[in-house]
Amino acid sequence: MKLDPKVPSGPLEEKWNRHLKDIKLVSPNNKRKHKVIVVGTGLAGASAAASLSELGYNVQTFCIQDSARRAHSISAQGGINAAKNYQNDGDSVWRLFYDTIKGGDYRSREANVYRLAENSNNIIDQAVAQGVPFGREYGGLLDNRSFGGAQVSRTFYSRGQTGQQLLLGAYQAMMKEVHNGKIESFTRHEMLDLVVVDGKARGIITRDLVNGTINKFEADAVVLCTGGYGNVFYLSTNAKNSNVTAAWRCHRRGAAFANPCFVQIHPTCIPVSGDYQSKLTLMSESLRNDGRVWVPRSKDDTRHPNEIPEEDRFYYLEEKYPSFGNLVPRDVASRNAKLVTDEGLGVGDSGLAVYLDFRDAIKRDGEDAIRAKYGNLFDMYQNITDENPYKQPMRIFPAVHYTMGGLWVDYNLMSNIPGLFVAGEANFSDHGANRLGASALMQGLSDGYFIIPYTIGDYIAGEDLKVVGTGHEAFSEAADKSQKQLDKLLAVKGDKTVIEFHRELGKIMWDKVGISRSKEGLESAIEEIRALREEFWQNVRVPGEANYYNKYLEFAARVADYFELAELMAIDALDRDESCGCHLRDEFQTEEGEALRNDEKYSFVSAWEFLGVNGKLETKLHKEDLNFEFVELKQRSYK
Amino acid sequence: MSEMTINLKIWRQKSIDDQGGFQTYQLSEVSEHMSFLEMLDVLNEKLIKEDIDPVEFDYDCREGICGSCNMVVNGSAHGPKRLTAVCQLHMRTYNDGDTIVIEPPRAAAFPVIRDLVVDRSALDRIIEVGGYVSVKTGAAPEANLIPVEQEVSNTAFDYATCIGCGACVAACPNSSAALFTGSKVAHLNSLPQGYPERKRRTIAMVDQMAKEGFGDCSNYGECEAVCPVGISISSIAEMRKSYIKAVL
Numbered sequence: 078m079k080l081d082p083k084v085p086s087g088p089l090e091e092k093w094n095r096h097l098k099d100i101k102l103v104s105p106n107n108k109r110k111h112k113v114i115v116v117g118t119g120l121a122g123a124s125a126a127a128s129l130s131e132l133g134y135n136v137q138t139f140c141i142q143d144s145a146r147r148a149h150s151i152s153a154q155g156g157i158n159a160a161k162n163y164q165n166d167g168d169s170v171w172r173l174f175y176d177t178i179k180g181g182d183y184r185s186r187e188a189n190v191y192r193l194a195e196n197s198n199n200i201i202d203q204a205v206a207q208g209v210p211f212g213r214e215y216g217g218l219l220d221n222r223s224f225g226g227a228q229v230s231r232t233f234y235s236r237g238q239t240g241q242q243l244l245l246g247a248y249q250a251m252m253k254e255v256h257n258g259k260i261e262s263f264t265r266h267e268m269l270d271l272v273v274v275d276g277k278a279r280g281i282i283t284r285d286l287v288n289g290t291i292n293k294f295e296a297d298a299v300v301l302c303t304g305g306y307g308n309v310f311y312l313s314t315n316a317k318n319s320n321v322t323a324a325w326r327c328h329r330r331g332a333a334f335a336n337p338c339f340v341q342i343h344p345t346c347i348p349v350s351g352d353y354q355s356k357l358t359l360m361s362e363s364l365r366n367d368g369r370v371w372v373p374r375s376k377d378d379t380r381h382p383n384e385i386p387e388e389d390r391f392y393y394l395e396e397k398y399p400s401f402g403n404l405v406p407r408d409v410a411s412r413n414a415k416l417v418t419d420e421g422l423g424v425g426d427s428g429l430a431v432y433l434d435f436r437d438a439i440k441r442d443g444e445d446a447i448r449a450k451y452g453n454l455f456d457m458y459q460n461i462t463d464e465n466p467y468k469q470p471m472r473i474f475p476a477v478h479y480t481m482g483g484l485w486v487d488y489n490l491m492s493n494i495p496g497l498f499v500a501g502e503a504n505f506s507d508h509g510a511n512r513l514g515a516s517a518l519m520q521g522l523s524d525g526y527f528i529i530p531y532t533i534g535d536y537i538a539g540e541d542l543k544v545v546g547t548g549h550e551a552f553s554e555a556a557d558k559s560q561k562q563l564d565k566l567l568a569v570k571g572d573k574t575v576i577e578f579h580r581e582l583g584k585i586m587w588d589k590v591g592i593s594r595s596k597e598g599l600e601s602a603i604e605e606i607r608a609l610r611e612e613f614w615q616n617v618r619v620p621g622e623a624n625y626y627n628k629y630l631e632f633a634a635r636v637a638d639y640f641e642l643a644e645l646m647a648i649d650a651l652d653r654d655e656s657c658g659c660h661l662r663d664e665f666q667t668e669e670g671e672a673l674r675n676d677e678k679y680s681f682v683s684a685w686e687f688l689g690v691n692g693k694l695e696t697k698l699h700k701e702d703l704n705f706e707f708v709e710l711k712q713r714s715y716k
Numbered sequence: 717m718s719e720m721t722i723n724l725k726i727w728r729q730k731s732i733d734d735q736g737g738f739q740t741y742q743l744s745e746v747s748e749h750m751s752f753l754e755m756l757d758v759l760n761e762k763l764i765k766e767d768i769d770p771v772e773f774d775y776d777c778r779e780g781i782c783g784s785c786n787m788v789v790n791g792s793a794h795g796p797k798r799l800t801a802v803c804q805l806h807m808r809t810y811n812d813g814d815t816i817v818i819e820p821p822r823a824a825a826f827p828v829i830r831d832l833v834v835d836r837s838a839l840d841r842i843i844e845v846g847g848y849v850s851v852k853t854g855a856a857p858e859a860n861l862i863p864v865e866q867e868v869s870n871t872a873f874d875y876a877t878c879i880g881c882g883a884c885v886a887a888c889p890n891s892s893a894a895l896f897t898g899s900k901v902a903h904l905n906s907l908p909q910g911y912p913e914r915k916r917r918t919i920a921m922v923d924q925m926a927k928e929g930f931g932d933c934s935n936y937g938e939c940e941a942v943c944p945v946g947i948s949i950s951s952i953a954e955m956r957k958s959y960i961k962a963v964l
Contacts, residue, residue, distance in 0.1 A: 124853070127853065128853040128854075131852045131853055142776060142782070142784065143774065143784065143835070143836055143837070144783075144836065144837070144839070144840050144880065145840070146783070146840075146843075146880055147776055147777075147782045147783060147784055147880075149776070149777060149782070151777065151781050151782050152777045152779050152781050152782065161859070161860075163860065199854075199856070201859045202856040202857065202858055202859045203851075203853060203854075203856045204859075205856065205859040205862075205909065206849065206851040206855070206856035206857065206859075206909055207848070207849050207851060207856075207909070208848075208849045208872070208876075208903065208904050208907050208909045208910045209876075210869050210870075210872040210873035210876050210903070210907070211869070212869075213863075213864055213866045213869045214866065215866055216863060217863025217864050217865055217866065217869075218860050218863055219859060219860055235873060235876075236873065238781065238877060241781055241877070241879075242873075242876060245876065248843075249843060249847055249848035249849075250848060250851075250853070252840065252843045252844045252847065252848060253844075253848045253850060255844050256844045256845060262840075264837065264840075287829055287835075316776040316777040316778070316782060317775060317776055317777075317778060318776050350747075350749040351747055351749055351750070353747065353750050353754045353755075353757065353758055354754070355751070355753065355754050355757055355778065356778050358778075358779055359779075456799075457779070457780070457804070460800065460804055460806070461751075461804070461806070463806075463808060526853045526854075527853075527854075530853065574761055574764050574765070576757070576761060577761075618764060618765070620763075620764045620767075620769055620770055621769050621770075625730070625731065625830065626772055626829050626830040626833060627772075628770075628772055629760075629764065629770060
C-alpha cells in the first residue's frame with residue numbers, strides 16, 4: 078500500500094490556489110458523459126452532489142433514510158466557524174487555521190487545515206445566498222458567538238439548529254438538481270459494498286431497504302459521505318441509524334482506515350437514566366458560553382444544588398484553566414468531568430454527572446436573554462429530565478459524539494483506492510486528534526461545495542475510464558457476498574438479540590477505549606471484543622427475512638462491522654504510546670494531568686490496511702508522517 | 717422510580733397490499749424515564765425473543781429534529797404533548813394500566829411500507845419543484861452585502877424550522893400538506909435571497925401538492941396543533957397571498 082498525501086508545494090497560503098490552477102479540467106461536453114455516485118446526503122454528500130451536478134456530471138445519490146434531508150448533520154446545534162472577522166476581534170484565516178490545528182493537538186495535515194480555514198468564508202456566503210436564516214444583529218448583519226478552543230467570536234449560528242438549516246440549504250440545492258434531471262436520488266438504500274475493477278472504484282452494491290433487493294450501480298467515481306462511527310459505543314449522540322458499514326466495506330476492499338482511535342467525547346450531554354437507554358442527547362457546547370461547570374467540593378454533600386453556597390462549589394474548569402475557563406476544548410472538558418466523578422464528586426442518582434449552572438448568567442442578563450439564546454436547548458433538557466434548568470443547574474456528562482478518524486484520504490480527498498473519494502466525517506482529514514466546536518459543519522461543506530467538485534475533475538480527466546458494465550464479475554462477486562452475509566446472519570437463529578450484543582460491545586468500548594485508555598485495559602478489550610464477536614456469529618437472533626423492510630437485519634449487518642472496527646480502534650489506541658487530543662493514555666500524562674504528546678515518535682497518521690479476520694483482525698500499520706513547516710509544535714495550554 | 721404496565725394496541729401491516737389490523741400487547745416494567753420509542757424498543761426485544769416479527773417504525777436522531785418518526789398515538793400525530801415529536805415523548809406522560817393505540821400517519825399520499833412505516837417521498841417532490849433558491853455553488857455574493865432586518869430573519873427561521881415529519885398531513889381531515897408547503901414558501905419568499913423566484917416557486921409547489929394527492933386546506937388548524945416545532949398556520953396564509961399575487 079502506498080500513501081502519497083499529494084500536498085502541493087509552496088507557501089501555505091498559496092498551496093490551494095496553485096493547485097486549482099494546476100488541476101486538470103473536464104470540458105462541459107465531457108462532464109455529462111461521466112457518472113458520479115455520492116453515498117450519504119448529509120452536509121458533505123448533499124453539497125457535493127449539488128455542486129457536481131451543477132458542473133454537469135450525472136450524479137446518483139444514496140441515503141439510508143426516507144429522505145435526503147434526514148441525514149444526521151441535521152442534529153448539529155451550535156454553529157459553524159468562519160474567519161470573516163466581522164467582530165473586528167483580530168480573526169483571520171491564519172488564526173482559524175492555527176486554532177484548528179492546535180485544537181487537533183498537531184495530528185492533522187497543515188495544508189488541509191489551512192485550506193479548510195480559507196474555504197470557511199465562502200461557505201457562509203453560499204449558505205446566506207441559499208436563504209439559510211443565520212442569527213442577525215439589529216442592523217441586519219450577521220451575528221457571531223464564541224465557542225470552545227477559540228479566543229475570538231467567529232461562530233455563525235441559526236439559533237440552536239445550525240446543522241438543520243445548513244443541511245436544508247444543501248438538501249434544497251440538491252433537490253433543485255433532482256428537478257433539473259441531473260441527480261437521481263435513491264432513498265432507503267444502503268451501500269453494502271464497493272466495486273473495484275482494475276484497482277479503481279467503479280461502483281457500489283446497495284440493498285433496497287424496502288423490498289430487500291440487492292442492486293448494482295456503476296460510476297466513474299464514488300464519493301463516500303457516510304459520516305462517523307460513534308455508534309460503535311452503542312450509546313452516543315449519533316442518530317440511531319448512523320453506521321460505519323459503507324466505510325468499513327471500503328476498508329475491507331483496500332481503503333486504509335486512518336486514526337480509528339480518535340473519538341471525540343462531548344462534554345455537555347444529558348446523563349444516562351437507565352438500561353433501556355437507546356441514545357444520548359447532546360446539548361450544544363455554546364451553553365458553556367454562559368453556563369458555569371461545577372461539582373460540590375465535598376463528596377458527601379447531598380444538598381440540593383441551589384442550596385450549596387459559593388464557597389462549597391468547585392468550579393473546576395475556571396480554577397484549573399483561568400484563561401479559557403468553561404470554554405476549554407471538548408477533550409479537556411470531558412476528561413476533567415471524568416476526573417471529578419472518578420474522585421466521587423459527581424452528582425445525580427448515578428454520580429455520573431456534573432452541574433452546568435446558568436444562575437449567574439440569568440442574574441446578569443435576565444431570563445429572557447438566556448431564553449433567546451438557548452431556549453430550545455433548555456426545553457429539550459427539561460423535556461428529557463423533567464427538571465427546569467432556569468431554576469436549577471443542568472446535570473451533564475460526556476458522551477461519544479464525533480469520530481475524527483475515518484478513511485485515509487490525500488489532499489484531493491481521494492482514498493488510496495483511485496476513484497474512491499471520502500468527504501465529511503467519514504474521512505480522517507482536518508481535525509487531528511480532537512475537533513473544535515463548530516468545525517464539523519465547516520469541514521463537511523468545505524469538502525462538498527469547494528473541494529470534491531474540483532478534485533474529482535482532476536481524477537476523471539486524467540484517467541481512461543471505459544464502461545465496465547454491471548455484468549462484470551466484480552459486480553456479481555460483491556453482490557453475492559452482500560447477499561450471503563445477510564443470509565448467514567438470518568440463519569444463526571441464536572438466543573441473544575442484536576441490541577444485546579451491541580450494548581455489550583459498547584460497554585467494553587466505553588470502559589476501555591473511551592475517555593481514558595491504558596495498555597492493560599486495551600489489551601483486555603481486544604480479547605473481549607474477539608470473544609464477543611465469536612459469540613455474535615454463533616448466537617445472534619435476527620428476526621424476519623431479507624426480502625422486506627427489516628430494520629433489525631440492517632442493524633445486525635452494521636453490528637457485525639462494528640465488531641471488526643472495535644478491534645481496530647483498540648489496536649490503534651494501543652499502538653499510539655502517547656496522549657494527544659482526545660486520546661488519553663493513562664501512562665502518558667504531564668504532571669498536571671494533561672495529555673503528553675510524543676512528537677518525536679508519533680507525529681504521524683496511522684493508516685491501517687485490512688488483511689482479514691480469522692478469530693482476530695489481521696491488520697497492517699502504515700504511517701503518513703506529518704511535517705510541520707509553518708507552525709511550531711507546542712504543548713497545548715488553555716490555562 | 718415507578719414502573720408501569722402498559723397495554724399497547726398497535727397497527728400491524730405487512731405491506732401496502734396487506735389489509736392490516738390492530739394487535740394488542742402488554743408490556744410490564746415500563747420506566748417513567750423511558751422515551752416512548754425506547755418503550756417500543758423494549759417491546760421489540762420481547763417480541764423477537766418470542767419469535768414474533770418486531771414492530772417496524774421510523775426513527776433516526778431521537779432528538780426531535782430529523783423528522784423521521786411520525787406515528788399517531790391515541791389519535792394524535794406524535795402523541796399528546798404539544799410541541800413534542802414522539803421521539804421526545806416520555807413514558808411519565810402515562811399511568812400504570814393505560815392503553816395506548818399506535819397507528820401510522822394515514823393519508824393517500826403516504827402509502828404504508830410496513831407497520832408504522834410510510835412512504836413520505838411526496839414531500840421531497842414538493843421541495844423538488846421549487847423549495848430552494850436557484851444559486852449555484854460559488855456564485856454567492858459576500859454574505860453581509862444584503863442586510864436582512866432581524867425580525868424578518870427571525871420570522872424566516874420560524875418557518876424554516878419545519879422538520880418534514882408529515883404530522884400536519886396525518887392530523888388534517890383533508891390530508892393536506894399545506895402547512896409543510898406553506899412553511900417552505902413563507903421561509904424563502906420572505907427573504908431577499910428568495911424573493912426573485914417567489915412567483916414561480918409558489919405556483920409550482922402548490923400545484924405539486926395537489927398532484928401528489930394531498931387535499932386542500934380548509935382552515936381546521938389541526939396541523940398547527942400537532943406540529944412538533946410549532947409552525948404557525950400563518951405560513952398557509954403567506955402561501956395563499958403569494959399564490960394569488962403570482963397568478964393575478
